[in-house]
Amino acid sequence: xxxxxxxxxxxxxxxxxxxxxxxxxxxxxxxxxxxxxxxxxxxxxxxxxxxxxxxxxxxxxxxxxxxxxxxxxxxxxxxxxxxxxxxxxxxxxxxxxxxxxxxxxxxxxxxxxxx
Amino acid sequence: xxxxxxxxxxxxxxxxxxxxxxxxxxxxxxxxxxxxxxxxxxxxxxxxxxxxxxxxxxxxxxxxxxxxxxxxxxxxxxxxxxxxxxxxxxxxxxxxxxxxxxxxxxx
Numbered sequence: 001x002x003x004x005x006x007x008x009x010x011x012x013x014x015x016x017x018x019x020x021x022x023x024x025x026x027x028x029x030x031x032x033x034x035x036x037x038x039x040x041x042x043x044x045x046x047x048x049x050x051x052x053x054x055x056x057x058x059x060x061x062x063x064x065x066x067x068x069x070x071x072x073x074x075x076x077x078x079x080x081x082x083x084x085x086x087x088x089x090x091x092x093x094x095x096x097x098x099x100x101x102x103x104x105x106x107x108x109x110x111x112x113x114x115x
Numbered sequence: 116x117x118x119x120x121x122x123x124x125x126x127x128x129x130x131x132x133x134x135x136x137x138x139x140x141x142x143x144x145x146x147x148x149x150x151x152x153x154x155x156x157x158x159x160x161x162x163x164x165x166x167x168x169x170x171x172x173x174x175x176x177x178x179x180x181x182x183x184x185x186x187x188x189x190x191x192x193x194x195x196x197x198x199x200x201x202x203x204x205x206x207x208x209x210x211x212x213x214x215x216x217x218x219x220x221x222x
Contacts, residue, residue, distance in 0.1 A: 035211070037159075045151075045159060045202055047211040059209045062116070095158055100206055101149060103170065105158035 002026040002104040004096050009109030012086055016113070020081040022096030022106055030054075030074040032099045036081050038092035039108075048094070051079065064090075086113045117141050121203050121214025127222045134190040136217045138203035143183050147207035150179055150188045153216075154199045162201075163188065195221055 008020040022034070036048040049070040050059045058070045069082040079096055093108040118141040128134050138148065146166035151159040161170045163179035166186055176191045190197055198221055203214040 044200075044216040045153070045204075045213045047204075047213060050209070050211065061210065101161060101164045102151070102159070102204070103161045103164070105160070108158060 002098065004098060004104060004106035006094065006096055006106045006109040009094065009111050011112045011114065013115050014087060014113055016086050017082070017084045018086065018111060020083065020094055020096075020109060020111075022079045024077045024079070024096075024098070027098065027104075029077040034070075034072060034079040034099075035097045035102060036070060036079075036094055037097055037102070037105075038090075038094045038111075040089070040092040043092075046092075049081065083111070086111075088113050116210050117144060117205050117208045117212055119203055119205055119212050119214040121217055123217060124215060125218040125220070127220045128193050129222045130193055130195060132193045134193050134197075134219060136188040136201055136203075136219075138181075138186045138188070138214050140184045140186075140205055140207075144205045144207035146182045147205055148179070148181065148186045149204045149206060150177075151202045151204060152197075152199045153202065159202065190219075193219070193221070 003025045005023045012018050035050045051070045055072045067085045072079045091113045095108045096106045098104040120139045148166045150163040153159040162173050162177050167179045178189045180187050200216045200218045202216050
């Protein structure tokens with residue numbers, strides 16, 4: 001059974017940093033692209049970032065480019081999202097999702113950016 | 116970036132009704148179009164991929180069609196458990212984008 005478990009969420013002040021992690025199990029992690037998708041309170045889904053299976057290429061939404069960095073450790077089956085220069089509009093539930101089809105999702109972790 | 120325009124934003128229908136949602140891409144995305152269902156407080160769930168392929172375990176009352184720029188998602192006979200928000204999403208471009216979502220309620 002595929003499991004994706006996000007961690008690292010919480011309250012952070014504007015301008016601050018936070019690192020999210022997603023622990024994966026139940027599939028061959030190193031063969032799948034991994035993604036972060038977020039959802040602001042009461043809003044729709046917004047794709048944030050994707051990293052390819054070997055971790056050599058990463059892609060970002062314009063809204064986070066230059067502030068967020070996605071990475072992965074295939075030896076530990078984890079994908080991370082380093083978030084810097086956080087803004088109020090980054091407040092959202094952040095989900096990690098598996099593969100180019102986003103066919104499995106974690107339960108999400110809430111990030112609140114507020115003073 | 117490719118923009119996805121989804122409509123309607125919400126709808127209300129009776130149990131047993133046929134429900135249709137449309138999604139339009141701002142440029143040709145071939146069949147790189149997926150549909151997700153999200154119930155309140157839950158993570159999204161993939162229902163349809165590659166425009167018309169049913170994900171394993173998804174009831175056959177759900178279907179998708181289209182290619183290029185125009186796509187349709189259909190629930191052939193709406194059930195109470197189908198109350199949810201549905202999203203289209205393109206994965207043709209390496210910058211993925213979602214539609215705005217359609218909230219489906221039971222009348």
